[in-house]
Amino acid sequence: MGSLSVNGWWTRTTSKYASSSTNPLRLEQSSFICGNLIGLYGVQNVLPSKLCSGLKFSPRAFASRKSFKKLKKDGTQKRKSVTDSSSSNDYGQDDKKVDPSENLTEQKLISIPSRSSVLQACTVTSGLIAAFGIIIRQVSHLASVEGLPILDCSSKVSFDFEMWHLELITGLVLLISSCRYLLLKTWLDFAESSEAANQQVLTSLGPLDYMVVAFLPGFSEELLFRGALLPLFGFDWKSVLVVAAIFGVLHLGSGRKYSFAAWATFVGIAYGYATVMSSSIIVPMASHAVNNLVGGILWRYESKPSEQSMRMIGHYQNLESGM
Known part of the structure; x- marks a missing residue:
């Protein structure tokens, strides 16, 4: 008053x-x-x-x-x-104007899932994707043994690893990480899509949690797309393009636009080509996981969330854990 x-x-x-x-x-x-x-x-x-x-x-x-x-x-x-x-002001204090942009920021921060929710969703989703890939590989193997005109996914793409695969993995990491960095600096729509996805997944995580959200999706997604679907569709360039397109479309949503789907399609082509070259699922798995980790680390040290934002996130997590 x-x-x-x-x-x-x-x-x-x-x-x-x-x-x-x-x-x-x-x-x-x-x-x-x-x-x-x-x-x-x-x-x-x-x-x-x-x-x-x-x-x-x-x-x-x-x-x-x-x-x-x-x-x-x-x-x-x-x-x-x-x-x-x-919320109410203390007695004797003047009312302060609230900036609408601050309200929007608070709503966005409150909508960010907690650390436990992110890790749980990542673990469950990755487990389901990996199980689906294993089922396809086993069914294709049994169908091939029975004489059906279906390629055996297990024989086409194995878990073998050779030393020259390490060079292929390193080349994929350098190619994809550098292309992502350039696109973030030059393509605004892609930068916004990446930022929305990273905020929703990485904001509430600690440094060690990045290993979980980087490696689990990398292993499970490659097991399904390059280890099961790619050989099932023919194990050639047409199969590489088809599986990459499916991989890109499934990356829409959660703030990610068509620019992000186009990027995921390009990444799927690179991983598919490496799989055809090596006939090993280890190559795309390792490349995918390391690229996820590099992207998460770069985002963490470039975003530098404010102290107020972190306090609000911590307060929201405490409320959720107390429920």
Whole structure:
């Protein structure tokens, strides 16, 4: 509430309707004579609403009835906003304007999942994807043994590893990580999509958690797409393109736009080509996992979330853990 500095005197006249049964309150008309009105606001926050509605304030100097009505309206609106708000100011403190952009930022931060939710979702999703890939590989193997015209995924793409595969893995990591970095600096739509995905997944995680969200999806996704679907569709360039397109489309959503799907398609082509060259699922698995880790680390040290944002995230996590 504001301050009222008065230098003068008041006259008070009791209304003739003070004893009315419909209005049990005593209504009084006050007049301010020869005074200085320094400031008055927040009256509705102190006096009862019925009393304030019947109070007539008639300043004869430096104030008008019209300005007081406007002042009274502002007080009513301020009282309503304070009532609807989830948090209240301490008594004696001035109300502060809230920037709409800050509210949007707080809503975005509150919508960020907690660390336990991210790790749980990553583990469950990766487990389901890996199980689906294993089932396809086993079914294709049994169908091939029975003489059906289906390629044996297990024989086409194995878990074998040779030393020259390490060079292929290193080349894929350098190619994909450098291309991602250049696109983040030059393609705004892709940068926004990547930022939205990283904020939702990586914001609440610790440094060691990055290993989990980098390697689990890398292993499971490559087991399904390059270890099962790629040989099932023919194990050639057409199969590489088809599986890469499916891989890209499935990366839409959660703030990621078509630019991110196009990027995922390009990455799928690179991993598919490496799989055809090596006939080993270890190559795309390792490349995918390391690229995920590099991208997460770069985002962590470039984003530098503010201290206030981290406090809000920690507060939200504490609330969720206490439920």
